[in-house]
Amino acid sequence: MTEFFNDWGITALVFLPLVGALLMMLVPAKDEELHKTIALGTTVITGVLGGFMLWDFWGMGKANWSTLQYVQDRTWIDVINARYFVGIDGISAPLIALTLLVVPLVLIYSWNHIPNPGNAKMFLILILVLHTGMLGSFVAQDLVLFFVFFEVVLLPMYFMIGVWGGEQRLYAAIKFFLFTLFGSALMLVSFLALYWVTGGTTFSIPGLADQVAAGDIALGTQVAIFGGMFLGFGIKVPMFPFHTWLPDAHTQAPTQGSVILAAVLLKLGTYGFVRIAIPILPEAAVEWAPWIGLLAVIGIIYGALGCLAQTDMKRLIAFSSVAHMGYVMLGIATLTPFGINAAIFGMVAHGLITGMLFFIAGSVKDRFHTLEIKRLGGLLVQAPKMGWILGFCTMASLGLPGLAGFWGEFPAILAAYSPAEGISTTLFRVYMVIAALGTVLAAGYLLWLLQRTAFGTPSEEFADDPEIVDMHASEWIAWLPLLVLIVFFGFLPGIIFDLTDGTVVDRLGSLVAEGSP
Template sequence: MSDFPWLLAMIAVPAIGAAVVAALPRERALLAKQVALGVSLVVLLLAVLTTLAFDAGGPRFQLTTSVPWIPDFGSDFALGVDGIALVMVLLIGVLVPLVVAASWHEADGGPRPVRVFFAWLLLLEAMMVGVFVATDLLLFYVFFEAMLVPMYFLIGSFGGPRRQYAAVKFFVYSLVGGLVMLASVIGVYVVSAGVLGEGTFAFDTLTRLDIDPDVQRLLFLGFFIAFAIKAPLVPLHTWLPDSGAEAPVGGAVLLVGVLDKVGTFGFIRYCLPLFPDASRFYAPFVLVLAVVGILYAALLAMGQSDMKRLVSYTSISHFGFIALGIFAFTTEAGTGAVLYMVNHGLATGLLFLVVGMLIARGGSRRIADYGGVAAKAPLLAGAFLVAGLASLALPGTGSFVSEFLVLIGSFPERPVFTVLATLGIILAALYVLLMYQRTMHGPARGVLLQEDPAEPLPGAGGGGATATATLPAPQRSLRVADLGRREIAVVAPLVALILVLGVYPQPLIDLIEPAVVATLDDMGAASGGTDR
């Protein structure tokens, strides 16, 4: 079983599935949905089997596959996972089937064929898996850029009213960042050729290069700009609120839940071990951006009237915590940062899904157009509450464990930045609870109301006098249904995972921590205490 190419299969299965779905006749929309769901469930099974085949106490990169790709450039189609990549692959495996199920009617009645929507989702899944499991730098770059294509079409073809603007903005930002990174990728190849006599893109070889510190700083910037845009860090964040708001709900879940994690994954996978001196040199600058992002995005989230934009801004704030944990250079903070990537994907994925379900019922993204939903849809309100509490890192949810590890691991090394970052926790409670209170409680209002026309009362005359008819107040009633069986099947696994990881996160920590220690060893940093 260990010789089976698990990682290659997790790329090939959804890619082939995308081609099959795209080739179906236009009128076979239901079949396209069923095939997409089946393929995504196969990928989830492969992710689980890959995890079972992975030995947490074994070599850093396992389940490797490597075949010659571009021999003249010293590049192989090389795949492998460490604990960090493995948990991200698991996150993809969990989220995509839920997104497919949640998007069952997302493209119905639109100008584009339904099969196209689900084909793009499956192709995006293949590219996302590839970017996390690639162990060849050039191959990583190819997957990094290839992810843009399916997400661009998901936003531009199936998004909201301003979908074209949001899709172009997303594409331009990401493409520019990728081109800057390409210059550094070429620079790394040239440096490796100068040191080894021939160029290479192999990650293991590159981590052993002794690169001049001044050269490191230049190469680091190329990677950092691309990853900071993808994450995104303030001030390179402005594409995310537009893309998150205009993307279809399923696309928004994968955009914020997985795609953005490629940026923070790139920090810890490539920036730290390849450019250790530059990482230490730029760390104060990155930490300033991280803390500014935590506070600035939280304040902007509080002022949003659009629910999807609010959730997008909360993600920008949360990514600041992840960057803080990575650039604190301690085992606890780094482990917390990677765990945060997983828990944020689950919590924000659930929040986007529930918001999408609410919008599907009310037809509006504005917070002010809702109120009193909990009285008529308690299951929807309950899922909304769990998602909100996980987003604000309430104890008992997985996000709390992540945030706690980041803060306790960062404080000894970066006390000022850590103290400032904790203010974001207070702001998170405000913007999450205010959104929940305004939409779920209080008097019924907004688009969820309909008025029944009042019947005129008969005149009550007496003694020849004419009495004025009294009109009753309009009858108002909520037009919102509670979660259906399909929707319950979508939200229930995420709720369960959020709560389970809040109580018992140790299995994921056991996978993540050895890879974090190996990363810090690669960069020659003191890894701090490893006791948990």
């Protein structure tokens, strides 16, 4: 088995969903049940395969987690030294696990929730293509390969928003596309610039990191290259002030799109910082850190204030994403292993919790046909189980200790107390205080949301609506794993911290050696 994992594991993992998509193309569109079965079957097989691989990875023990495992390094485009170079290490493992979990759940949820205007075949094919793109981005260790997968993710999402989205879908889809395209164009220029300043011999991420460390590239050049990557990844995260596409995209996207967007796509941006920008250009990262930290805390406060002003439930959750990703970015900006571990935990936690919140928003919309907060109310009366789940998720989202959200935020704030060497400690302590204030605002807007939607009595227009029922079976199946994991990681956060820590220390390289213990 290990032999198979070593030779073909990752390739099979990444391209299995694509095989499923090809299979579905051969089936006529009328046969919706079959399409759903194939799509779900493919992702479950992918999930099981991935599960075995990650279990095997786990079994290798702490000492081996920081080295790339199951590496495949094959010739791809010889002349430019771009290679098919993939592998899994402690940083990518949790995010791969998250992807492998969320996509099947989304498909289960889709079983009786295909959004208007129907066409299950195309919808599910797009999700499978998205799956390949996301997995590919998390395993790629070559910049050209990463870029290709990073862009593959863009296309299905564009169509999901544009075809199956809400009323403003055209605007939201094009905005999402152009923002991201702009970012990735600059990112590509940065990748190419990096390739040439290091002598044009490799695109591999570890290779480039070694070359930059060994070479004497002017700091100004490094800072400029980092800037291009910053734009590419920062738009995807999204950081203030590039976040404006996010509320539109989230609000207009179908439930499934919102969940995948929140749970996985946003992580591609933060993952890019942790995997590519910082390990390759640590010196430039130190120069940029104060600015990243500043934008992160602005994001925290701005996102929270934005939430307080929203009248639409989905838009409110979208703005809360801006705030939460602010914590993740603050953790990254400290450039300490502690902060970056917290950031990775934050990514997973945000994926689970916000994914859940978007699921709930979708189900509420299905029943009430509106997400306008002031028309809702009394969810606990009409659909008590769903009401309690909403309550649970808001608690998790505001960072209640004992649930996963806490371990994303609290260590990130703590890490800001002592950032890596070369970064102003005073400045980051100020950021720390502001970020801590942000948690109060978070509690405010989340509890207020819960109060307005779940408490009280149902409004007159929905009081006797027969469509408003409690949980469906497909909702239970799709949501339960997420809910369980939110509690599980709340009590045992060490699992993820253990997994990531060694790799993070290793990848930060010089930053750790100079800085804190």
